[in-house]
Amino acid sequence: MSKRQLLLVSTSKIHGQGYMAYLRDELRTFFRNVNTVTFVPFARPGGISHDEYTQIARDGFAPAGIDIKGVHEGNYLENIINAEAIFVGGGNTFVLTKTMHEEGLLDPIRKRVSEGMPYMGSSAGTNLAGLTVGTTNDMPIVWPPSLEALQLIDFNINPHYLDPDPDSKHMGETRETRIKEFHHFNEQLVLGLREGSWLNIQGEEITLKGTHHARLFRKGRKPEELAPGVITRLL
Amino acid sequence: MSKRQLLLVSTSKIHGQGYMAYLRDELRTFFRNVNTVTFVPFARPGGISHDEYTQIARDGFAPAGIDIKGVHEGNYLENIINAEAIFVGGGNTFVLTKTMHEEGLLDPIRKRVSEGMPYMGSSAGTNLAGLTVGTTNDMPIVWPPSLEALQLIDFNINPHYLDPDPDSKHMGETRETRIKEFHHFNEQLVLGLREGSWLNIQGEEITLKGTHHARLFRKGRKPEELAPGVITRLL
Numbered sequence: 026m027s028k029r030q031l032l033l034v035s036t037s038k039i040h041g042q043g044y045m046a047y048l049r050d051e052l053r054t055f056f057r058n059v060n061t062v063t064f065v066p067f068a069r070p071g072g073i074s075h076d077e078y079t080q081i082a083r084d085g086f087a088p089a090g091i092d093i094k095g096v097h098e099g100n101y102l103e104n105i106i107n108a109e110a111i112f113v114g115g116g117n118t119f120v121l122t123k124t125m126h127e128e129g130l131l132d133p134i135r136k137r138v139s140e141g142m143p144y145m146g147s148s149a150g151t152n153l154a155g156l157t158v159g160t161t162n163d164m165p166i167v168w169p170p171s172l173e174a175l176q177l178i179d180f181n182i183n184p185h186y187l188d189p190d191p192d193s194k195h196m197g198e199t200r201e202t203r204i205k206e207f208h209h210f211n212e213q214l215v216l217g218l219r220e221g222s223w224l225n226i227q228g229e230e231i232t233l234k235g236t237h238h239a240r241l242f243r244k245g246r247k248p249e250e251l252a253p254g255v256i257t258r259l260l
Numbered sequence: 261m262s263k264r265q266l267l268l269v270s271t272s273k274i275h276g277q278g279y280m281a282y283l284r285d286e287l288r289t290f291f292r293n294v295n296t297v298t299f300v301p302f303a304r305p306g307g308i309s310h311d312e313y314t315q316i317a318r319d320g321f322a323p324a325g326i327d328i329k330g331v332h333e334g335n336y337l338e339n340i341i342n343a344e345a346i347f348v349g350g351g352n353t354f355v356l357t358k359t360m361h362e363e364g365l366l367d368p369i370r371k372r373v374s375e376g377m378p379y380m381g382s383s384a385g386t387n388l389a390g391l392t393v394g395t396t397n398d399m400p401i402v403w404p405p406s407l408e409a410l411q412l413i414d415f416n417i418n419p420h421y422l423d424p425d426p427d428s429k430h431m432g433e434t435r436e437t438r439i440k441e442f443h444h445f446n447e448q449l450v451l452g453l454r455e456g457s458w459l460n461i462q463g464e465e466i467t468l469k470g471t472h473h474a475r476l477f478r479k480g481r482k483p484e485e486l487a488p489g490v491i492t493r494l495l
Contacts, residue, residue: 162399163438196420209401
């Protein structure tokens with residue numbers, strides 16, 4: 026996958042800012058050779074329509090000088106084959122994954138990414154870039170035929186990674202507990218990406234960007250904090 | 261299902277107390293005609309073994325004067341057919357559901373409950389009593405063949421229900437947002453059971469117990485707070 030260009034972000038907005046506002050410079054750089062990004066709205070946050078969601082993306086990308094076209098505006102497959110770049114937005118990972126499988130869009134996207142088409146994912150769209158979507162935080166409100174994801178990277182991501190709250194009296198599992206449970210049944214690395222962090226991947230070079238460390242979980246090992254910068258050797 | 265006897269609890273422990281300690285009186289009453297409860301450890305919290313988990317249940321039930329036998333101690337199906345009562349413990353709902361489907365245990369448990377055998381669930385075991393496990397909070401660390409649950413009640417439960425934190429700067433979805441998304445794709449009622457709350461169901465009479473209100477979500481309606489007491493008419 027030496028031609029891959031991936032921008033995998035934990036969240037579409039950080040507290041107190043508009044959609045994609047904190048990422049504006051990164052969007053300009055990552056999509057510098059792209060006029061129009063094809064937006065995949067299938068994760069439908071809050072159950073909104075594809076048109077409504079595409080308008081949110083359009084408004085968020087406009088300040089970075091990037092046009093947005095909805096993948097649902099016309100034929101899905103043709104729009105992917107002809108896309109300059111793709112952005113898969115956040116929402117419910119199960120709704121997204123079910124639609125991607127049912128519409129047969131995983132292989133076409135893999136092929137385009139392997140040829141060098143830039144892929145951006147946010148939240149559920151970042152889950153979708155991993156080996157499986159088995160480290161999503163979402164509720165299984167629909168049932169996809171499989172948890173298989175795009176496998177553009179050879180690990181899983183947990184977006185919106187949240188540190189345990191030492192003052193919490195809630196007995197539900199912490200995120201770290203959940204990922205440790207994941208490793209009782211799965212082998213792959215899991216990278217916990219905190220809100221405001223993202224990965225910029227150019228071929229084999231993986232760079233952690235943003236202001237936070239990321240938390241790396243490996244089966245049978247203690248979790249490790251990774252500082253922003255090139256982290257290729259660990260992944 | 262007029263003979264059903266169900267005890268559906270949100271959590272196995274509340275902050276600062278041991279396993280089942282807050283429920284001791286309720287256990288004594290609910291299991292008053294039972295000497296030995298057959299424990300289903302398949303949800304494996306933290307990935308622990310069936311033996312380890314059964315020991316935790318045994319230690320938690322002993323002060324209430326109730327013996328515990330692991331369903332895995334011998335033949336699953338025989339142990340269910342011969343059980344005086346069943347308790348399905350919490351952990352990962354997907355791990356639990358996958359095992360229940362693969363071992364063919366849903367129908368035998370339904371039959372026993374319809375005949376009047378007491379069923380208790382905690383957390384994942386409470387999810388399993390609903391129509392589907394589609395309102396679990398857990399991570400899909402394994403892939404069950406379906407989300408179909410025991411359907412001992414004709415609604416879904418969201419255990420460990422958590423109110424939005426007004427001070428949170430985290431952008432991940434709140435529980436209420438997730439359940440509203442659920443209702444874009446599903447019809448059934450969802451009852452959010454806060455930690456320390458439980459349902460005691462005798463035939464058609466459903467009683468909310470514990471110190472908290474529960475939050476009822478109906479498709480297309482505003483959520484409603486239900487006070488402890490008999491709530492049959494709403495469900």
